[in-house]
Amino acid sequence: MRKLDDVIGKLSPARRQKVEARAQELIAEELTLQDIRRAQKLTQQQMARSLKIGQDSISRLEKRSDMMLSTMRSYVEAMGGSLELVARFPKRAPVIIRSMEDVSSAPKKVVKRKKPELVRA
Template identity: 55%
Template sequence: MTKSLRDKMKSVGSKRRKKIEVRAQQLIAEEMALRELRKAHHRTQVSMAKQLGISQDGVSRLEKRSDLLLSTLRNYVEAMGGNLRLVAEFPDQPPVMLTGFADIEDDHPAQ
């Protein structure tokens, strides 16, 4: 008979369970699509649309795209009060923060 994750977690001590829960939240935060990011910040597509100056349908399409312009992504993140940072990661080297993207103007409306 197999145990469910819930049953297994009940058998783990409270300190260990807390560590597991904290790490799970860290992993979830590291991998979040735009839709989940918006929802985590308690924003609706309508409120994002107003802030970005586009339609709700435009926000929906933007959240489904995988090839956004950096300026569009930056505007989306800033509409939630965040800042977009670009980091390049290479094997056997520390991460490198890419600069020079802060002044990108969005000549194309969000799609």
Template identity: 45%
Template sequence: MARKYSELRAKMSPTARAQAEEQTRQLLKEMPLQELRQARKMSQQQMAKSLHTNQSNVSRIEKRTDMYISTLRNVIKAMGGDLEVVARFPDGSVRINQFEDIDEAIKT
């Protein structure tokens, strides 16, 4: 018989609940585009409308492992976000801003 999550959660120890919450936070920090779109409660159809394309193109974009920065930026903007490219080094992080010029060049 299926049990409600709330019942199972109520039986968990406070330590186990805290560990589960931390694990959830970590999982939400990184995810594939498809899962990000779903977490933002958007359908491929809604995304396609925002990107001025069709649903099958959105599906193809979500399956790509390699794409242009401009394509990724457009997808993120369609979800209501902004894309930042950050290089991480042992002695610190650097935000790469040269890709911001792409939008300006396209507009002019």
């Protein structure tokens, strides 16, 4: 039976580097907020202070399966990162959504215009 280390050991350095890079990509795709925080060497207490919330709120936030983008953005920025939202469509390059403004705000004010008066001769 072959061992993984033996197989990887027989690869060229360039091929090994590609395999390692792809492995890191796959791992990065599956990180949780908790994993990211730990990778940044931050504690829940540090995050709580940065976000001005309690440590218990950080714990609950890290366990959530659904949250508002603004919450996610704040969390990521508190770790020194930035958050990008990418939309992917078939047969089209990915689209980075730069702004979500007006999505969660109150409806825009409707300005009513006066009808022009008819001038009779």
